[in-house]
Amino acid sequence: MTTRYCFALDLKDDSALIAEYRKYHSPEGVWPEIIDSIKDSGIEALDIYLVGNRLFMIMDVNDSFSFEAKQQADLSNPKVVEWEQLMWVFQQQLPWAKGDEKWLLMDKIFNL
Numbered sequence: 001m002t003t004r005y006c007f008a009l010d011l012k013d014d015s016a017l018i019a020e021y022r023k024y025h026s027p028e029g030v031w032p033e034i035i036d037s038i039k040d041s042g043i044e045a046l047d048i049y050l051v052g053n054r055l056f057m058i059m060d061v062n063d064s065f066s067f068e069a070k071q072q073a074d075l076s077n078p079k080v081v082e083w084e085q086l087m088w089v090f091q092q093q094l095p096w097a098k099g100d101e102k103w104l105l106m107d108k109i110f111n112l
Helices: 014-024 034-041 067-076 077-086
Strands: 005-011 041-050 054-061
Touching: 005 014, 014 077, 034 041, 034 067, 034 077, 067 077
Parallel strands: none
Antiparallel strands: 005 054, 041 054
16 A cells, blocks of 8 residues: 655756756656665655745655654765755755755645
């Protein structure tokens, strides 16, 4: 069984930065260690969409996935830490984010 989570985050409203962010998220742009960290955590599918400077991420996870375990694994992986620091050059918090929150979990309000 899989569970779906959806998240939102903004990019800095700069066309050059957005173009570079897109390159990092092309199939050849994402570092292999990042792909491994995603798959190893129980994430079975992950899609990121962009409109303007707003990002929307859909994440399908299996029963082994845990937000806490993923966070701990990421913090202990130097390549993931490096990637996240690099991505923060392009990203910015949503206006209602608290503290150091980045990707904010969205509430599902409709289903068909």
